[in-house]
Amino acid sequence: MPALFQTHQIQGKAGDGPNLLITAGIHGDEYEGMVAIRKLIGSIDNNNLRGRLTLVPVVNESAFALRSRTGEDELDFARTCPGKDDGTTTERVAHELSQLIEDSDYYIDLHTGGSIMQVDPLVGYNLVSDSSILEIQQHMARAFGLPIIWGTSANLDGRSLSIARDAKVPAIYAEYLGGGECSHKGAQAYFEGCLNVMAALEIINPRPPSPPPDLVVEDPRPSSGHMQICHPSPMDGYFEAAVTLGQTIKQGQKLGHIIDPLGTDTRPISADHSGRVIVLRSCPAVKEGDSLAVILETKSI
Numbered sequence: 001m002p003a004l005f006q007t008h009q010i011q012g013k014a015g016d017g018p019n020l021l022i023t024a025g026i027h028g029d030e031y032e033g034m035v036a037i038r039k040l041i042g043s044i045d046n047n048n049l050r051g052r053l054t055l056v057p058v059v060n061e062s063a064f065a066l067r068s069r070t071g072e073d074e075l076d077f078a079r080t081c082p083g084k085d086d087g088t089t090t091e092r093v094a095h096e097l098s099q100l101i102e103d104s105d106y107y108i109d110l111h112t113g114g115s116i117m118q119v120d121p122l123v124g125y126n127l128v129s130d131s132s133i134l135e136i137q138q139h140m141a142r143a144f145g146l147p148i149i150w151g152t153s154a155n156l157d158g159r160s161l162s163i164a165r166d167a168k169v170p171a172i173y174a175e176y177l178g179g180g181e182c183s184h185k186g187a188q189a190y191f192e193g194c195l196n197v198m199a200a201l202e203i204i205n206p207r208p209p210s211p212p213p214d215l216v217v218e219d220p221r222p223s224s225g226h227m228q229i230c231h232p233s234p235m236d237g238y239f240e241a242a243v244t245l246g247q248t249i250k251q252g253q254k255l256g257h258i259i260d261p262l263g264t265d266t267r268p269i270s271a272d273h274s275g276r277v278i279v280l281r282s283c284p285a286v287k288e289g290d291s292l293a294v295i296l297e298t299k300s301i
């Protein structure tokens, strides 16, 4: 059966080493990682590479073609892993990706906020119980070099990182803006970040150290890191934000409001805790229950 997505492998000639898997486009409307991986394909010299790089710029081709988070079956890829080989398109692609993850030694998964959200640039990982794997993930996250590091509960299933967790493959993911655009800065930060992790894992020669992060938060509470459930909209309507991405706010502060088309029904949205706004909805049209914002609690948890 033909592969369900395009994979590019680079076998190093500088000696033995691990197999590092890097993916983007698990959600079809998240572009920075796609650009960064294409750039890696065009620039890695295998004479300077130890081990192997496995690169997938667009995992979810069906969703990419639809310019959407999900493909034609409307299943969220990040709830579908490990998928199944006789299922719908998303289930089959999830199955194929899960096998690639299980065959890898390290994994980086590149995301963004997609077409409707924006995310403050961050790198994250699961707070797995195996301390040796956790330490490698923390090392990879620091090396990647984004301003926020966020360790979250390892209990969420269905994601690419859940497969890595179960296969004991050290893994990180990254987020960088979104909002339906492709930030050149974000694509470059992802390209550099992947090279930084490759250097940290000694797959390529050392690089200058990454700048220290602004913020490191490890939050082991169940469902921490689940971005789609925070500050749900109380009704269908139009979201107008009162805060900006990256802003530090206090519990109870107004995040924005939902308003109906005639402007007769306005519902204020308040922050349910204090912290930094790390995800903010950029698409005004909302349905009841849609997430409007995520606040990263910056006090000790």
Ligand SMILES: [Zn+2]
Pocket (backbone or CB within 6 Å): 026, 027, 030, 111, 112
């Ligand atoms: Zn995503």
